[in-house]
Amino acid sequence: MKAMVEANVFTGYSVGGANSVVVSHLQFADDTLLIGNKSWANVRALRAGLVLFEAMSGLKVNFHKSSLVGVNINASWLSEAASVLGCKVGKIPFLYLGLPIRGNPRRLLFWEPIVNCIKSRLSGWHSRYLSFGGRLILLKSVLTALPVYALSFFKAPSGEVCGVGCCWLGMAWRMGAGVALRGGGRLLGLEMG
Structure with missing residues (x-):
C-alpha cells in the first residue's frame, strides 16, 4: 500500500x-x-x-x-x-479490533457498547466464590483493560469516564471490597489506575 x-x-x-x-x-x-x-x-x-x-x-x-x-x-x-x-x-458502525468505528467519540452514545461490554463481563461473576484479593484482581483486570484500550484510540467525554468509574465502584461495592463503617456503610479504599 x-x-x-x-x-x-x-x-x-x-x-x-x-x-x-x-x-x-x-x-x-x-x-x-x-x-x-x-x-x-x-x-x-x-x-x-x-x-x-x-x-x-x-x-x-x-x-x-x-x-x-x-x-x-x-x-x-x-x-x-x-x-x-x-x-x-x-x-457504519462496524468493529475494528473490537472497537466501534462510528460517529463522534465525544458523544456518550459512542461509548455505550464499551460500558455494556464491561457490565456483561462483570455480570457473570459471583463474588461469593472469590477471595477479597481475587475480587480486586478481577476488578482491576476487567475494568481497566477494555477502557484503557479504547481510550488509547479515542478521547472520551468526562461523563463517560465517570460512567466507567461508576461501574467499577458499583461492582466493588457489591463485592464488599471496602472497609466497614459504623452505621452499616462502606468506605472504598481502592486505586483506580
Whole structure:
C-alpha cells in the first residue's frame, strides 16, 4: 500500500489541515483497514494490489469477509465498487479490533457498547466464590483493560469516564471490597489506575 501511495497509484485519505497526514491503511496482525478517496482509479488499484499480494505472498484475501464502507457516498456507487472488489457493502458502525468505528467519540452514545461490554463481563461473576484479593484482581483486570484500550484510540467525554468509574465502584461495592463503617456503610479504599 505504501508503494502504491508513493507511486500515486492509490490516493489515501488526507487528515488534518495545513500539516495534513495521508492515511492509506491501518494494520494489526491479520486485520487491515484500507482507507482512500472515492474514485474508480482507487478501486481498480486496490483490486490489482490485493490480487498481486495474493500472488506474491501465497496468502488468500477473504473477499467474502471483507466490506466496503463509505462515508457520505451514495449507495449505488458503493454497490458497484463492492462488486468490482468482490466484497460486500458494509455500513457504519462496524468493529475494528473490537472497537466501534462510528460517529463522534465525544458523544456518550459512542461509548455505550464499551460500558455494556464491561457490565456483561462483570455480570457473570459471583463474588461469593472469590477471595477479597481475587475480587480486586478481577476488578482491576476487567475494568481497566477494555477502557484503557479504547481510550488509547479515542478521547472520551468526562461523563463517560465517570460512567466507567461508576461501574467499577458499583461492582466493588457489591463485592464488599471496602472497609466497614459504623452505621452499616462502606468506605472504598481502592486505586483506580
